[in-house]
Amino acid sequence: xxxxxxxxxxxxxxxxxxxxxxxxxxxxxxxxxxxxxxxxxxxxxxxxxxxxxxxxxxxxxxxxxxxxxxxxxxxxxxxxxxxxxxxxxxxxxxxxxxxxxxxxxxxxxxxxxxxxxxxxxxxxxxxxxxxxxxxxxxxxxxxxxxxxxxxxxxxxxxxxxxxxxxxxxxxxxxxxxxxxxxxxxxxxxxxxxxxxxxxxxxxxxxxxxxxxxxxxxxxxxxxxxxxxxxxxxxxxxxxxxxxxxxxxxxxxxxxxxxxxxxxxxxxxxxxxxxxxxxxxxxxxxxxxxxxxxxxxxxxxxxxxxxxxxxxxxxxxxxxxxxxxxxxxxxxxxxxxxxxxxxxxxxxxxxxxxxxxxxxxxxxxxxxxxxxxxxxxxxxx
Amino acid sequence: xxxxxxxxxxxxxxxxxxxxxxxxxxxxxxxxxxxxxxxxxxxxxxxxxxxxxxxxxxxxxxxxxxxxxxxxxxxxxxxxxxxxxxxxxxxxxxxxxxxxxxxxxxxxxxxxxxxxxxxxxxxxxxxxxxxxxxxxxxxxxxxxxxxxxxxxxxxxxxxxxxxxxxxxxxxxxxxxxxxxxxxxxxxxxxxxxxxxxxxxxxxxxxxxxxxxxxxxxxxxxxxxxxxxxxxxxxxxxxxxxxxxxxxxxxxxxxxxxxxxxxxxxxxxxxxxxxxxxxxxxxxxxxxxxxxxxxxxxxxxxxxxxxxxxxxxxxxxxxxxxxxxxxxxxxxxxxxxxxxxxxxxxxxxxxxxxxxxxxxxxxxxxxxxxxxxxxxxxxxx
Numbered sequence: 135x136x137x138x139x140x141x142x143x144x145x146x147x148x149x150x151x152x153x154x155x156x157x158x159x160x161x162x163x164x165x166x167x168x169x170x171x172x173x174x175x176x177x178x179x180x181x182x183x184x185x186x187x188x189x190x191x192x193x194x195x196x197x198x199x200x201x202x203x204x205x206x207x208x209x210x211x212x213x214x215x216x217x218x219x220x221x222x223x224x225x226x227x228x229x230x231x232x233x234x235x236x237x238x239x240x241x242x243x244x245x246x247x248x249x250x251x252x253x254x255x256x257x258x259x260x261x262x263x264x265x266x267x268x269x270x271x272x273x274x275x276x277x278x279x280x281x282x283x284x285x286x287x288x289x290x291x292x293x294x295x296x297x298x299x300x301x302x303x304x305x306x307x308x309x310x311x312x313x314x315x316x317x318x319x320x321x322x323x324x325x326x327x328x329x330x331x332x333x334x335x336x337x338x339x340x341x342x343x344x345x346x347x348x349x350x351x352x353x354x355x356x357x358x359x360x361x362x363x364x365x366x367x368x369x370x371x372x373x374x375x376x377x378x379x380x381x382x383x384x385x386x387x388x389x390x391x392x393x394x395x396x397x398x399x400x401x402x403x404x405x406x407x408x409x410x411x412x413x414x415x416x417x418x419x420x421x422x423x424x425x426x427x428x429x430x431x432x433x434x435x436x437x438x439x440x441x442x443x444x445x446x447x448x449x450x451x452x453x454x455x456x457x458x459x460x461x462x463x464x465x466x467x468x469x470x471x472x473x474x475x476x477x478x479x480x481x482x483x484x485x486x487x488x489x490x491x492x493x494x495x496x497x498x499x500x501x502x503x504x505x506x507x508x509x510x511x512x513x514x
Numbered sequence: 515x516x517x518x519x520x521x522x523x524x525x526x527x528x529x530x531x532x533x534x535x536x537x538x539x540x541x542x543x544x545x546x547x548x549x550x551x552x553x554x555x556x557x558x559x560x561x562x563x564x565x566x567x568x569x570x571x572x573x574x575x576x577x578x579x580x581x582x583x584x585x586x587x588x589x590x591x592x593x594x595x596x597x598x599x600x601x602x603x604x605x606x607x608x609x610x611x612x613x614x615x616x617x618x619x620x621x622x623x624x625x626x627x628x629x630x631x632x633x634x635x636x637x638x639x640x641x642x643x644x645x646x647x648x649x650x651x652x653x654x655x656x657x658x659x660x661x662x663x664x665x666x667x668x669x670x671x672x673x674x675x676x677x678x679x680x681x682x683x684x685x686x687x688x689x690x691x692x693x694x695x696x697x698x699x700x701x702x703x704x705x706x707x708x709x710x711x712x713x714x715x716x717x718x719x720x721x722x723x724x725x726x727x728x729x730x731x732x733x734x735x736x737x738x739x740x741x742x743x744x745x746x747x748x749x750x751x752x753x754x755x756x757x758x759x760x761x762x763x764x765x766x767x768x769x770x771x772x773x774x775x776x777x778x779x780x781x782x783x784x785x786x787x788x789x790x791x792x793x794x795x796x797x798x799x800x801x802x803x804x805x806x807x808x809x810x811x812x813x814x815x816x817x818x819x820x821x822x823x824x825x826x827x828x829x830x831x832x833x834x835x836x837x838x839x840x841x842x843x844x845x846x847x848x849x850x851x852x853x854x855x856x857x858x859x860x861x862x863x864x865x866x867x868x869x870x871x872x873x874x875x876x877x878x879x880x881x882x883x884x885x886x887x888x889x890x891x892x893x894x
Contacts, residue, residue, distance in 0.1 A: 153521070191748040350575050370707065
């Protein structure tokens with residue numbers, strides 16, 4: 135129950151174990167063509183969706199550096215570990231970064247972006263970088279509104295870290311006109327870590343033409359050229375691509391609406407359960423990410439709960455990062471997670487809480503609250 | 515029988531299919547610690563050996579850009595597709611590149627490096643980049659001699675693409691004082707593509723301190739810091755690392771000497787067979803790589819032979835690249851390749867040659883020549 139690597143279905147694990155085929159073969163090109171078509175479907179886009187052999191961080195870096203030049207002014211939203219990382223990436227490349235922060239656990243304020251963008255009458259802001267679902271806290275930032283302000287600005291690109299939002303909540307790339315959308319395999323894709331995805335609009339490709347930051351392995355132009363011939367510029371992680379073929383078929387069969395509804399249901403059930411256990415949630419309902427839920431156990435060290443669950447039930451939850459270390463635990467409910475997984479997680483958590491001396495709950499109250507949400511959801 | 519992805523042993527394929535464990539767990543840290551120790555053994559070094567989630571190209575790029583600044587003068591050897599790629603990488607970052615070329619299929623001339631290095635009394639040459647085994651042609655460049663010239667220069671770093679030489683021929687990193695040595699998982703490691711390795715000397719780390727090329731995902735300093743705590747800075751390709759744990763144990767059990775002897779034997783058997791079939795070899799004996807053998811079938815299109823072998827025997831050989839396309843085919847014999855694989859490959863090739871109208875050989879002559887080498891080798 136981690137927010138990444140997320141659970142991988144058996145069919146994908148078995149696909150991983152297939153002997154790697156040559157990546158310059160017709161057979162592999164056919165796989166790439168199918169995978170690419172399904173990636174476009176998942177992104178709701180006609181834009182290019184490129185695959186890189188990198189982690190999510192590498193993919194976001196590619197999504198930033200391919201479209202900018204040293205000294206370019208950009209706005210970066212930072213309300214958690216990952217938003218902060220995109221600030222660091224941008225600074226490492228000598229970009230003129232204006233960081234728009236919010237407290238960890240709170241959402242970015244779209245009006246601050248609006249102010250900066252409206253004040254930029256010289257059109258010097260070249261890009262706005264937003265982490266849609268902040269995995270370190272479980273905040274879902276209001277990408278739709280922030281993007282509307284970017285569109286009003288007219289020239290800035292919108293670059294989105296959608297690592298734990300794509301395939302979880304609606305990210306209609308073409309309808310919203312998102313220029314760069316980044317995701318990675320070990321999240322909603324239900325595939326192990328090792329592939330990063332970068333979706334690029336025509337407007338972003340235009341910016342690419344004049345962008346001067348140095349790059350080679352992360353040069354998306356090379357990936358685009360190769361993808362047009364159903365191949366890759368460098369050796370791809372063949373086994374992971376073959377597993378991805380399997381999981382994308384599963385996602386497509388489920389359908390976008392069903393995928394979004396499922397994640398919404400798991401979020402609601404988890405949050406109801408935590409409330410039923412009288413434990414504080416880090417993030418308010420109105421901007422909670424359907425990818426994961428962060429819990430603040432206050433009187434008990436978060437890492438003690440995690441250790442207990444690991445040892446007693448072989449159940450892994452994520453901890454807090456940086457100043458939230460040992461203050462929160464994070465329940466991942468994105469990707470290959472079922473209603474029963476949520477029930478089992480909450481039931482195990484109840485045992486952990488009781489064993490660790492937390493008494494402020496009625497045994498069974500968490501499971502009951504989750505069950506209620508899950509039953510209602512299926513009935514409706 | 516490709517020079518990458520190379521065959522993967524069953525035990526590693528099954529390890530790939532294990533469910534990915536969390537990369538921030540004690541369990542994964544223990545795996546990283548073991549893998550790192552075995553990587554150092556394979557590199558014959560006490561230097562850091564870092565793992566990146568990239569292809570070989572990404573790893574070589576990291577091996578270059580972490581130690582240099584824009585405008586730095588470097589020498590790059592280019593006698594094939596990959597040497598040429600490292601020229602392109604270096605140029606993309608604004609380095610002052612002097613390319614030392616040789617015809618594809620011929621080795622780099624160490625004396626040209628010696629001349630340039632000796633003439634550089636101002637010590638402006640910051641690094642020399644060498645592709646040890648050039649995979650596009652099967653030439654093994656004389657790294658030992660070129661490195662001796664670099665050492666005489668005194669200040670330049672030696673940066674080695676050892677992608678198809680490490681774990682194939684002797685690359686004694688510490689004995690030779692190699693500063694940066696790059697390799698990747700889908701070669702002698704017998705693991706699918708997706709992990710790049712960069713081995714870094716103390717002298718290279720010193721250069722890192724003042725190197726100014728921009729980087730983040732490829733910033734080796736981040737990997738070093740994390741590795742000191744048995745972890746990784748970004749999500750690692752967990753499944754591939756678990757498979758690598760298995761194959762490194764196999765390599766260690768075999769032993770370095772046995773590994774080198776095996777590759778030498780397979781090279782000799784393959785070359786004897788091709789000579790027995792009266793087909794020209796692209797590369798002379800004295801600088802032939804034990805990783806792969808390129809054959810020039812002259813009167814028959816190389817790609818017709820490859821197609822025949824693929825369709826009739828499900829046997830994949832690599833083709834030529836760029837101007838060698840359709841002129842050569844390449845037999846990979848590195849990694850998880852046995853004596854019997856060579857016999858089976860040569861026997862199949864004989865069928866292909868006969869079917870495609872090549873008559874300049876006595877049927878069975880290729881297999882007989884290979885058998886002779888293999889028998890003698892085992893007897894001795």
